[in-house]
Amino acid sequence: MALTGLQIYKLLPQTNCKECGFPTCLAFAMKLAAKQAELSACPYVSEEAKAQLDAAAAPPIRLVSVEGPGHKVEVGNETVIFRHEKTFYHPPGLFLRV
Known part of the structure; x- marks a missing residue:
C-alpha cells in the first residue's frame, strides 16, 4: 500500500539539509509520495527507513x-x-x- 507524504516524512532524518534538492524533508517526502523524486537523493536516510520505504513501494x-x-x-x-x-x-x- 502506498504511503502518504506524512508517513514517509516520519521515516526521513528530518534534518532539512537541502542536499536532496528540496527546501525541507517534508517537501521531499511529498515528492516521494507523488513518485516525483527518488529516495536515493537523500544522503542521510537510514538503512531501516530505506527497507521500509522499499517494501511499501513494492x-x-x-x-x-x-x-x-x-x-x-x-x-x-x-x-x-x-x-x-x-x-x-x-x-x-x-x-x-x-
Whole structure:
C-alpha cells in the first residue's frame, strides 16, 4: 500500500539539509509520495527507513510468468488497479485449453 507524504516524512532524518534538492524533508517526502523524486537523493536516510520505504513501494502482486510452447505471458507486478490510473505493464492474458 502506498504511503502518504506524512508517513514517509516520519521515516526521513528530518534534518532539512537541502542536499536532496528540496527546501525541507517534508517537501521531499511529498515528492516521494507523488513518485516525483527518488529516495536515493537523500544522503542521510537510514538503512531501516530505506527497507521500509522499499517494501511499501513494492507492487502488491508479484510477477507471475506462464510459458507455453513459443509463448510467454507475464501477469502481475502492477502498482495500480485500474488502467486509467497509470498503465498496465503486464496486461492479463487469455488461456484456452482445447
